[in-house]
Amino acid sequence: MKAPDHTLATAAQLAEFDTIIDVRSPAEYAEDHIPGAISCPVLDNEERSRVGTLYKQESPFAARKVGAALVARNIARHIEEQFSHQPKSWRPLVYCWRGGQRSGAFTHVLREIGWPARRLEGGYKSWRHQVLENLARLPATLRFCVISGPTGSGKSRLLEAMARQGAQVLHLEELAAHKGSVLGDLPDAPQPSQKKFETGIHQALTGFDASRPVFIEAESRRIGRLQLPPAIFDAIGKGRRLRIEASVPARVDFLLADYAYLCDAGLLHDLLDRLMEMQGREVIARWQGLARANDFRTLVTELLTCHYDRLYERSLHRQFPVLAEVPVFQAYDLSTAGIETLAAEIIARN
Numbered sequence: 001m002k003a004p005d006h007t008l009a010t011a012a013q014l015a016e017f018d019t020i021i022d023v024r025s026p027a028e029y030a031e032d033h034i035p036g037a038i039s040c041p042v043l044d045n046e047e048r049s050r051v052g053t054l055y056k057q058e059s060p061f062a063a064r065k066v067g068a069a070l071v072a073r074n075i076a077r078h079i080e081e082q083f084s085h086q087p088k089s090w091r092p093l094v095y096c097w098r099g100g101q102r103s104g105a106f107t108h109v110l111r112e113i114g115w116p117a118r119r120l121e122g123g124y125k126s127w128r129h130q131v132l133e134n135l136a137r138l139p140a141t142l143r144f145c146v147i148s149g150p151t152g153s154g155k156s157r158l159l160e161a162m163a164r165q166g167a168q169v170l171h172l173e174e175l176a177a178h179k180g181s182v183l184g185d186l187p188d189a190p191q192p193s194q195k196k197f198e199t200g201i202h203q204a205l206t207g208f209d210a211s212r213p214v215f216i217e218a219e220s221r222r223i224g225r226l227q228l229p230p231a232i233f234d235a236i237g238k239g240r241r242l243r244i245e246a247s248v249p250a251r252v253d254f255l256l257a258d259y260a261y262l263c264d265a266g267l268l269h270d271l272l273d274r275l276m277e278m279q280g281r282e283v284i285a286r287w288q289g290l291a292r293a294n295d296f297r298t299l300v301t302e303l304l305t306c307h308y309d310r311l312y313e314r315s316l317h318r319q320f321p322v323l324a325e326v327p328v329f330q331a332y333d334l335s336t337a338g339i340e341t342l343a344a345e346i347i348a349r350n
Contacts, residue, residue: 007107009093009118011127017093017118023102024095024124032195034095034127035203040078042071042102071102075109083110092117099123128195131202138205139235144170145350146236148218148316148326149244151181151308152251152300154334154342155217157258158244161343162215168208170216172232175200178224179259180217181308182274185224187261197226213240213350220315242346246331252300254334265291268299279307 014020020037022029025048029039043051047070055063083092092110094117096102103119110117120127147155156173163169177191178184192200208214218241221233228236246254262268268291276284283306290299327349331342 007111007118008099008121010121011130014093017091019090019092021092021094021106022096022124023106024097028097028124031193032124032128032199034124035199037095038082040074040082040106042074042096042106043067044074047074071105075106078106079109079113086115088114090115093120094118095120095123095127097123098125131199134206135198135202135229136231138202139229139231141210142205142208142235143210143213144235144239145213145215146218146239146241147215147244147346148241149246149331150251150304150312152255152258152304153244153246153331154254154339155244157334157336157339158343158346159215159217161340162347165340165343165347167343167347168212168214170201170204170208170214170232172201172217172219172228173223175204176223176226178226180219180223183259183262183271191224191226194226198229201229201232215346215350218316242327242329242350244329244331244342246334248301248304250331250334251304252297255300255304256296263294263296265294275307 009016014034020034021040022033022037023040023042024033025041025043025045026039027045029037029041033039047067051063051067051070054066083090086092092115094103094107094110099120099122103123107117107119122129147158149155156171156179159169159171160174163171173180173184175192176197177186177189179186191197216236216239218236219228219233221228256263262271265288269288272284272287272291279287287299287302290296290302329342329346332338333341
């Protein structure tokens with residue numbers, strides 16, 4: 001019988017370690033990584049590409065010779081710059097893509113120094129597999145309270161206020177770095193990768209108390225270019241729903257403040273073109289003219305009444321086909337103070 005490898009650890013043991021070290025390339029780390037892990041690549045992006053090319057075009061032996069020298073230098077640099085101050089009791093966990101040579105080399109050097117370092121069995125790939133399993137399983141164990149309401153009724157700000165007041169909140173648009181509409185791109189904040197988005201959802205789900213409700217906004221299957229995990233979308237459709245209602249003037253005021261960065265005729269010209277297929281050339285030309293005239297109040301009013309409200313009603317009937325009595329909360333005041341008051345009222349009633 002093969003003796004157990006005491007240098008290995010499983011994803012279930014992450015909390016036992018002082019530091020989680022991701023030794024993959026910076027590009028791999030940027031796409032997604034275990035929450036809290038620090039990036040200490042044994043090969044940077046260019047070095048990894050160079051070694052991979054040698055492996056394919058010359059030979060595995062040639063690639064290993066070059067790779068070993070690069071890995072040794074990078075490990076030495078990371079130890080000198082980041083870990084030389086650590087005591088002997090420091091417990092690091094190292095991982096790479098599959099728990100193979102990259103993490104094995106780093107773990108070996110750390111253990112030779114005297115630290116009780118361990119390597120994640122199966123690497124990031126095994127951890128990612130666990131994330132996907134949990135994303136399929138965990139939503140059904142939670143009680144979701146789904147906040148619906150037309151565009152501009154302050155649902156995202158409401159979720160943020162509820163989180164500040166101690167409620168459990170799954171803020172999908174925050175995790176997706178997108179406001180959920182065709183004009184929902186955030187300035188200077190690109191959306192994360194699909195994997196990173198799912199990691200953020202997973203991290204939130206694993207921290208929830210199943211005995212308490214989880215507040216979530218009614219979302220479509222996509223937020224920007226990102227797809228909701230199927231079990232999350234199903235949970236939204238099956239959750240207990242409440243609706244926020246606000247007048248059109250109040251919603252216009254809210255959107256003019258919340259989307260102030262979009263009040264730019266040049267920027268809006270191209271963004272409004274995205275609606276051409278649905279609204280037609282004549283309507284888009286009118287809206288672009290309103291933007292050039294800086295008449296953003298009229299523009300936002302027409303966007304709400306002629307576009308977003310109609311989409312909202314259609315989406316609502318698709319996602320919640322069964323008619324039911326839904327608690328309605330009137331949002332008379334969409335200022336910061338008004339949203340805080342509304343958040344407290346919803347929490348108290350749920």
